[in-house]
Amino acid sequence: MAQYARNAAAVAVIRLRNPPVNALSLTVLQALEDGLKRADADPSVKAVMICGENGKFSAGADIQGFSSPKRQGIALGPLVSLIERSEKPVVAAIEGIALGGGLEVALGCHFRVAHVQARMGLPEVTIGLLPGAEGTQRLPRLIGVPAALDLITTGRHIPATEALKLGLVDEVVEENTVEAGIRLANKLIASVSLENVSSKENRELCKHARILTGCPAGQPLGPRRLSLKPIPRLPNMEAFLSEALVKVKKQARGCLAPELCFQAVKAATEQPFADGVQRERELFNILLTSGQAQALQYAFFAERAVQRWTTLSGASWKSASPQPIRRAAVIGLGTMGRGIVTSLVKANIPVVALEQDVEYLNTGRKAVMLLLEREAMKMGQDAQSLDFHNPARLQFTVDFDGLRDVDLVIEAVFENMALKKEIFKKLSGICKPGAFLCTNTSALNIDEIASATSHPQQVIGTHFFSPAHVMRLLEIIYGRHTSPAAIATAMQLAKAMKKVGVVVGNCFGFVGNRMMFPYVQQAVFLLEEGSRPENVDQVIEDFGFKIGPFRMSDLAGLDVGWRSRKGQGLTGASLPPGTPARQRHGRRYSPLPDLLCEQGRFGQKTGKGWYQYEKAGGRTARPDPWLHSFLSEYRDTHQIKTRFIDQEEILERCLFSLINEGFNILAEGIASGPEHLDVIYINGYGWPKHKGGPMFYASTVGLPRILAKLQKYSEAHPDVPELRPSAFLKKLVAAGNPPLKEWMSCSGSQSSKL
Ligand SMILES: CCC/C=C/C(=O)SCCNC(=O)CCNC(=O)[C@H](O)C(C)(C)COP(=O)([O-])OP(=O)([O-])OC[C@H]1O[C@@H](n2cnc3c(N)ncnc32)[C@H](O)[C@@H]1OP(=O)([O-])[O-]
Structure with a gap:
């Protein structure tokens, strides 16, 4: 909903209220419209201020609502126009976030005040849409085409200070933003009501208000209505747009939304506002029904669903508490170890980095410092907090004794079981009993590694992806004895490193590499065949x-x-000699x-x-x-007859075998839902996000078709067990191809949390 209130003066306050992020549900929109009409009808109200509950303006349209079958009711675009047409000045007081439709509401307002820590953006492109509440037409009129195109086609969030530089907001404040908004609204009231009063003092006040608002006398709001503003022209608009299109297409790699965002902004440069809005609506509807928007929105919720982890034995995020990590250690400064140290330093966790001898240590130290310096350059001013030259933040050693007081160790040495066991045995003797012992293995048995320690409940797999300071995925593998606190702590660590942690069970290759194996195998078999x-x-x-x-x-x-x-x-x-090639x-x-x-x-x-x-x-x-x-x-x-293999067969054999393994993994309870597999593939293996991950993709292809194709390929290659359809896939097909969110209820394993 939105709460309507009057302060002592003549300002009506409309507060968007829909926890946790004030998403613009139909109820919120209706309440916003009612509030605007009420303010309009009340002659004692001279100005309106819109803000959000709980220190957040709004995260935009309710994403759940896009996939709702009954998406009817009030539309956001006309409501933004209604705000803009108001004869009474409307101020947006932006705290926390103003994203998507939330920012579009603010663009309809005549003035925008933001808190210095607020973030703004039009991230619709990341969920397969475009800013369809007239944002593609208003933003370029306000901040110019290049900046608007950048924000709309990338969806990046910008801090308030950047928004101020771009002219997206009028004022940035460090104090209470709502009070600052009301103060501005009162000044605006003064500007309007004092226009015709001739006392010197009032004329001065009026002048001050006009300077503040940039409005000429007699037209207090005209230039503030963005729909009436011309697009700032560029001397070379056509050339600029063609270059921008090439760049957008290259980065999109098959995802439709960035290009359609571009088209909508282009329409703003070529057509009057109303026609541009019409074009924006057409393009929005294309995206809404494209299938890609559903996949990207599924991916958005899947990433959040995997935070609510459960294990086969019933441990879960609800009851387990993460332990604080005040100091961590990394063993091994090869490619992976270097990236892990960098991630920890960036997460503001003091680190001890250990190598086997001084020579390796010095090489590793140089490489880590280089990585951190590059990261610091990228971070600009914020880099000061890294402080990585300070030995209290980052220390290098060859002495295991330096690990006595750390809260968590991440081992990142060669993929060799004997070596790993030797290290874990040593750690078990040296580290304090409560320290968590993590292994960055990509395939080895966590239980066997844990067997070398006297605290197997503290041992857990943390599988990073290369380069570890860049890739978002962290596969978190629990063994037979791993404690729920160890899982919760690893998940918390992932969050601190700005990664997405996915909890999975212990098996060879875990989830990601286990599914990758049949895919790579098929790729090589295809070479043999032609x-x-x-x-x-x-x-x-x-x-x-x-x-x-x-x-x-x-x-x-x-x-x-x-x-x-x-x-x-x-x-x-x-x-053995005589093994067939x-x-x-x-x-x-x-x-x-x-x-x-x-x-x-x-x-x-x-x-x-x-x-x-x-x-x-x-x-x-x-x-x-x-x-x-x-x-x-x-x-x-090898007397293999070469044949022509078409694209369909290449795609199906590689992807369907990978998906087939995914069904085996689900049936075994190694992952608690298909969304886990999808989040892993999108964030760690380059699966195109606009196709929603392998299991979501399977649901869009249709399980009966996947089954039929696997049966066909399996008959042609009976010596390839990976092509034999999974029993769980067959079961789902027999159960009538249920929607993905119902799969796990057919598995006899855990239920999906999506
Ligand atoms: C129609 C015209 C065109 C307009 C289009 C739009 O506006 S499109 C929209 C454009 N806007 C976007 O694309 C913004 C998308 N949102 C974000 O980027 C982030 O959520 C955040 C930065 C707002 C907060 O990050 P954070 O790390 O602090 O927290 P968190 O991420 O964990 O979220 C907390 C909870 O809120 C939920 N939820 C969040 N947003 C929405 C939503 N819009 N809707 C519904 N739900 C939403 C989220 O699922 C989670 O629920 P859970 O799992 O607890 O049940």
Whole structure:
């Protein structure tokens, strides 16, 4: 709702009220309209101020409402116009946040005062929409086309100080914003009512108010109605727009909203306000029904749903309390360790960084300092708080004794069970009993690592993604003995590092890498059968992934998987003589990645892998004729008949096998809902957010179709168990293909929280 109140003077106060973020539900909009009409009808009201309850203006339209089947009632755009048309000055007092429709309401107001800590933005693009309450037409009139285009197509939130520089707000205050808003409203009343009074004192006051408001005499609000303002012209508007479009399209990678946001702003530069609004509405409706908006809104709520974690044994976020982390340690300063130290420092957690010897320590220290200096440059003024040259904030050591008083340790050494167990045994003896012992393994058994300690309840997996100071995902893996407090603390740590933590169970590869395995496996099998790396990558990148499986493998280094396969006895010296080249344990196996490694082709780092690069360490992948003839010879050697493989088969075999593994994971209770898998894939594996994550995508394709295709591919490749449809998938199809939010109630496992 919105609360209407009168203060002692002539200012009516309308307070938006819909906890926790004052989303503009239909009830709120109706109450806002009623308040405006009431203020208009009351001759003793001379000005109106709009603010929000609980220190927040508004987070915009109620996102739940967009997917509601009955989305009827009052529309926000006409309400913003109603505010703007008011004959009485309307002031917005912005505290906390003014986002989306919330900012559009403020744009309808004649004046905007913001608290210095407030943040503003039009983030509709991030949920697949555009600012459809006339925001695409008003904002460019207020702050100019380039700045408006930037805010609308990226959805970024800006601080009040930047908003002031852009001219988005009139005043930034450090004190009580509502009082400042009322003060401004009273000055405006004075400006209007004193216009015709001739005393010198009043004329002075009136002049002051006009300077403050920028309104000429006799037209107190005219120039303040943004719909009446012309668009600030650029000398080269056409060229500017064409360049901007190229940039927007490049960044969108198949997501519609940024381009349609662009089109709406372009309409503002070409058409009168009313026609621009009409165009904005058309474009908004295209987005609303595009499917992408649903996927992005699902992703928005999924990210929040995973915060409410549960485990198979019934522990949950409701009852577990996180413990404070006053000091943390990181063991191992390789690529991952360096990024983890950087993340902790940025989260203002004092860190002890440990390496095995002085040489490694010095190399690691240099690399960490370089990363932190780069981060500090990006952060500008805020970087002062990092204070990373202070040994009380960041300390480097080779001595395990330095870890005695830390509250949490993150081990980030090589992926080697014996080494990890040795380190955990040491930690168990040195660290205080309440310290949490985290391992950054990407696949190894948490229970086995915990068995080396005397406090297995303190041991937990924290799987970071590379580069660890950039990637948002933190997979949090609980073992058989992990305490709920350890899970709650790891989740809290993720939040402090501005990451999204997802709690999952313990199995080989956990969720992300376990689902990735069949996907990469299919990609390599497709090469054996006739595709080329660039064909497969293209299909996957056209789907919207940031990077295809072969470019990814070259980037990560082929030697990483090779080492792991050698460790598992799948290749290398420990392979029993007489093992068929393309079979392991009765299943199809492709030795192609091993053969490349044997040739020293490790990917970007050696300048050659699935592609060729300009030099070792080069970044530009070019198709490699050597690889093409190598593949032909390989097929000849193994008598594989080359065939043309179309895009549909490439996409389906890679993605449906990954999704199939997702259903197995859900059935085993390794993740408590499909949203966990989707959040992991969007934030850690480059899955296009506008396709909602693999499980949401499966729900849009339709489970019967996924099942039928898996059955077909499985019949064609009976020696590939990963293509055999999951029993849970079959069960869901038999249950009539229920909507995603009902899947878990069919699993016999936990229920979804979406
Ligand atoms: C029609 C014309 C065009 C207009 C379009 C729009 O305005 S589109 C909208 C454009 N606006 C946006 O895109 C803004 C989207 N919102 C945000 O970016 C952030 O939520 C935040 C910065 C407002 C607060 O961050 P924070 O980390 O402090 O907190 P938090 O993120 O955990 O959220 C707390 C709770 O509030 C919930 N909730 C939040 N917003 C909405 C909403 N609009 N609606 C409904 N619910 C919303 C959220 O789900 C969560 O619920 P839970 O899980 O507790 O049940």
